[in-house]
Amino acid sequence: MIFIDVEEVKLKIKPTWLAAARDVKKLLSAAATAKERKRIIDDNSHLWRELKTILASVSHLKCWYCETRDHRSDNAVDHYRPKSRVAGEHHPGYWWLAFDSDNFRFACTYCNSWRNGPEGTAGGKQDYFPILAGSIRAVGPESILSEEVPLLIDPCSATDVALLWFDETGQASGNPHGMEFDSAAKQKVTESIKYYHLDHVPLVEARRRIYAEVLKICDDADKANKWWNKSREQSAYDGYREAMGRLARSLKRENEYSAVALCAIRGYRATSDAARIAFEYLNR
Incomplete structure (x- = not known):
């Protein structure tokens, strides 16, 4: 995984896209029910797909999570914080971030979707978004995101990226040179290997x-x-x-x-x- 600077993405986004995204965010904020929010998100999904080329360009067409470049794969725009639900929890999803470009990640199929791999491996981010026990899960636009501690390593965080290490066998593990600066480092590495399917053979x-x-x-x-x-x-x-x-x-x-x-x-x-x-x- 390499560090991706979201500011590079922002510099390439056209003002017309930003205006359209703001309009949709207003509709989401005014929606009275979860069903209505889902309809608005689905009806405007073309907006994040329109940014796929930009997201791919800042990583040289490589998946932001695993650095694989697969021209035959229909790579996707992943929402780092899931937009519609959080798997395994009673949570509405981070719907208020559905059209926030800071929440977009360019992801390959095996990192983005749950897949069973050879030799018993399985993984894929899908709608999973584990956080550190004791941190406060954001539940709406009024929540403070900094109060929750994600356990999935974020390629847009330089300190997160520094936690990953790769050895001569090709396996991913914790960086032996820097695990001490993050008390949640071990959990972040373990969860990221699982949900990004970084052990895919x-x-x-x-x-x-x-x-x-x-x-x-x-x-x-x-x-x-x-x-x-x-x-x-x-x-x-x-x-x-x-x-x-x-x-x-x-x-x-x-x-x-x-x-x-x-x-x-x-x-x-x-x-x-x-x-x-x-x-x-x-x-x-």
Whole structure:
């Protein structure tokens, strides 16, 4: 998962869309029943779909939750806080945020919808939105959202994104370098892996391949540099420069699973000079 700045989204939204969304929000606020609110939301669902291209563009067409880019999938605009109901609870859903662009996330099918995967995995955000026990669930526009603590890692929160880590097996886990700064970190990671289906086997395998590829590039760079320092052969130096360029490119945000590449480099920097240099100087 990479950090997504919602301000980038806002800058691309046309004033006409904002005006239309404001009008619908007024209708929702005036609705007398939940049934009427649902009708208004359904009748105007085209509004959030109109922003799908913008949402996709800020993540380079990658799912905001898992960093997968699947051109064959009908990716969706997910509502981070569910718009119509909260699964497992007697809750009307965050209907007042149904047309708030800050609540939109670009999501692939496996992160957004409940699916059973191979080897017994299952997950998908759907209408689930667990919060920390003891925090106050928002129930209407008068509620204070900051009083509830979501347990689903939000790609639009830099501190949330920092909680995730990926190891050489491709599995997601808690970041060993930063879990202590958030007392709910362990729960957030556990719930996010489950509801974003981050343990989906094909996804884990894809991350494992990226991790292994990055470590190999580090090894290639280290070997080329060692030979250059010993032989002063131009071909060795060229090989070192080429490998370091590949490491720099692996960290670019537009690459699938760039967060995995960063974890690989960060975890390998105590062993590899190339990884250390890439992490300290190329991680921009």
